Amino acid sequence: MSNSHSPNQSSQTTHTTVSSLSAPGEGVIDMADDCEEGGFVDIMEMDTPLPPLKSVFDCPKIELCIVNGKNGWRCVWCSHSFTPAHATRALAHLLKKKKCDIRVCTAIIPKPSLVRYQALYDASMQTKGARKRHNEYVMDYVENDQSSAVGALLGRRGVTVNVTDVSVGSVVSSGFPIATYSSTKRSYQPSISTSFNNQRDIRKSHNATLEFAIADFFHSENIPDKVVESARFRRLIKVARLCGDEFVCPDRKKIGGELLDLNFETRYNANKVALLKEANTFGLAFLGDGATVKRMPLMNILAMCGDTPPITVSIQDCTEHMQDGGKKDASYIARLFEEEVIKFDPKRSCTDVFFFDGASNVQKAGQVLMAKFPRTFCFHGGEHVVSLFFSSIAKIAPIKVLILKTCRFYNVFGSGANHAIHAQFMFQSALANKGKKVGLLRGAGTRFATWFYAMMRLLRLKEPLKSTIHQQKFRDLTLTASAKAAVKDIGDDKMWKSIYTFLFNFPCPQSSLVL
Numbered sequence: 001m002s003n004s005h006s007p008n009q010s011s012q013t014t015h016t017t018v019s020s021l022s023a024p025g026e027g028v029i030d031m032a033d034d035c036e037e038g039g040f041v042d043i044m045e046m047d048t049p050l051p052p053l054k055s056v057f058d059c060p061k062i063e064l065c066i067v068n069g070k071n072g073w074r075c076v077w078c079s080h081s082f083t084p085a086h087a088t089r090a091l092a093h094l095l096k097k098k099k100c101d102i103r104v105c106t107a108i109i110p111k112p113s114l115v116r117y118q119a120l121y122d123a124s125m126q127t128k129g130a131r132k133r134h135n136e137y138v139m140d141y142v143e144n145d146q147s148s149a150v151g152a153l154l155g156r157r158g159v160t161v162n163v164t165d166v167s168v169g170s171v172v173s174s175g176f177p178i179a180t181y182s183s184t185k186r187s188y189q190p191s192i193s194t195s196f197n198n199q200r201d202i203r204k205s206h207n208a209t210l211e212f213a214i215a216d217f218f219h220s221e222n223i224p225d226k227v228v229e230s231a232r233f234r235r236l237i238k239v240a241r242l243c244g245d246e247f248v249c250p251d252r253k254k255i256g257g258e259l260l261d262l263n264f265e266t267r268y269n270a271n272k273v274a275l276l277k278e279a280n281t282f283g284l285a286f287l288g289d290g291a292t293v294k295r296m297p298l299m300n301i302l303a304m305c306g307d308t309p310p311i312t313v314s315i316q317d318c319t320e321h322m323q324d325g326g327k328k329d330a331s332y333i334a335r336l337f338e339e340e341v342i343k344f345d346p347k348r349s350c351t352d353v354f355f356f357d358g359a360s361n362v363q364k365a366g367q368v369l370m371a372k373f374p375r376t377f378c379f380h381g382g383e384h385v386v387s388l389f390f391s392s393i394a395k396i397a398p399i400k401v402l403i404l405k406t407c408r409f410y411n412v413f414g415s416g417a418n419h420a421i422h423a424q425f426m427f428q429s430a431l432a433n434k435g436k437k438v439g440l441l442r443g444a445g446t447r448f449a450t451w452f453y454a455m456m457r458l459l460r461l462k463e464p465l466k467s468t469i470h471q472q473k474f475r476d477l478t479l480t481a482s483a484k485a486a487v488k489d490i491g492d493d494k495m496w497k498s499i500y501t502f503l504f505n506f507p508c509p510q511s512s513l514v515l
Contacts, residue, residue, distance in 0.1 A: 050112045053120045056090045061113070077107035091121045146216055150209050159204045271311045275303055276344060282306025283352035284345060287381065288337060288362065290328060297322055299333065301340050314340050330364035337369055348373050357384040390449040402499055403451050405489055406443060406458055412486040413465065414440030420477055421468075428464040455499050465490050 056062055061076040064085060072083030073090060082093070082102060092100035094109065094117045109117075214237075218225060227233055250259060275284070287302040287310060297318040304310040316336050318328060326332060337354070345351045351373050356362035358380055366378030394403055416422045430437045440461060443454035468474055469487050479487065489495050 048112060050116050053116055056087050056094070056117070056120060057085070059113075059117075062090060062094075075105060075107075077109055078105045080105075088124060091117060091124065095121060142216075146209070146212055149216070150205075150212050153208050153212060154205060157204070157208070159201050159208070268313075271313075272344065274308050275305050275311055276350075277305075278307050279305055279345070279350040284341075284350045285353040285355065286337060286341060286351065287355040288333070288365075289357055289381070289384075290359075290362070297328065299328070299336055301337060303340075303344060313344070328361060330361050330368055333362055333365035334368035334372070337365065338372060341369075341373070349375070351376050354378045355381045357381050358388065387449070390452070394451055398498075399502065402455065402495075402502060403443065405495060406451065406454050406499075408482060408486050409458055409465075409489070410440045410442050410454065412483045413468070414442070418480075418483065421474070421483065424471065424474055425464065425468045428467040429461060432461075432464045432467070452503065455503055459496070459499060459503070462496060 053059055057064055057073065063074045063076060065072055065074050065081065067074075067081045067083040070083045071085050072081055073085050074081045075090075075093060077094070080103065082089070086102075089100060089102040091097075093102045093105050095114070096104040098104060214228065217223070218228060282305050285304050287304070289300055291298045291300055299316040299318060300312065301314040301316065302310045303313045314336075318326075318332075321332065322328075341351055342348075352375065354366050354369050354376055356366050356378065363378070363380075370376050370378055393399060411417065413421055413425045426437050426439065429439065438457075438461065441450070441454040441457045443451040469490055
């Protein structure tokens, strides 16, 4: 009896509990209503821990999208969209952190999701802190290293710094005194003449510090020394003098993003103004050629006028077109050119000429453009045609033999692949050219007549080559088969006579050397 009564009692209790949860006005939260508002999810989801995130954008509640033409993201919790796609700000939005340059999320996010957002945020802050400590360590190391060198530089110039807030006599490993700032101040006041002298020394110290900092930057970052004479670099130093301590150096993302876009827009508009200044008088000419850079199919479009050199107006990436099954055919190339030409010549009244190479697709594109721009002509690019002509000359059998020998000379003596042979040859070259090291040229079939330039340089260095192989230290070297063949060619007077006859009696190479 008790056993049969217990189920009824249990059933009644269960019914009462469910009805009390679902009955409105009883002081109990309506779970269905909250789910509709997006504040809560399933009860099982609230109790189940979620896997950690590697990026906030891996979360299904954060969707990458385009917002007003820019890359952005959308919070599914509150249905708000933001730009740009900034991971740290996205986490601050989800964790409802204020003063982070982003609106906080207005939705009620379940605890498991908050836990993994917080874990990702803490990991990000730890990484950021470690990066900051590393940067501070590197800055301290660079500062100490440069201070040592500046002390040596000031010591050589005989500069001594001595003012009330600077103590002198700190000796570094180089043995020269450097200026070190002290937290204590002396109680006496220096004379006027002493103050003026010390100010001059302070300026010299600061100038030497900046001078060596520039040199160390160029040497450490492998920047060509000639850049220091650039007008832009000198303006950089001039403008930097006007900035205060509140200036923040832009990071790589800003330089490669916002500032790069601004620089491009400014230069593009300036080039456009210069190109169109005399377009009504001289007309416009557009040049184009295909290119493949790191396996990316590109189309380069340039424009020029009578008073301006060729200016790059567009570099079109054809990857998406090729992915969709398209080709670099005449219609596609003509469409790319038409879109760019219209930007400069909307009335189709100033464009006169289109230049392409000899490929059939671009020549057909030129015919299409001539139909769309009735005042234009399409010509072959002169330099490209001449380059193809010399490539054809290089295929003649006797000339090809001379080219192969020239290539072998470069590989053995000029490339540096064999360090001993290259070092001995360059020493003899310097002796024969008043101390200037003149090396062999590397020819290429894709360049304008470079094989013939390489032959000309080979004739110039004939005597240094002979001097190199006649040294006893050269004869003591172990030579490869290619090197032995090159040594044999050096002693072949018939080869030298053939090169001389070809270059100075055959009209085509002679004209290339004049060009």
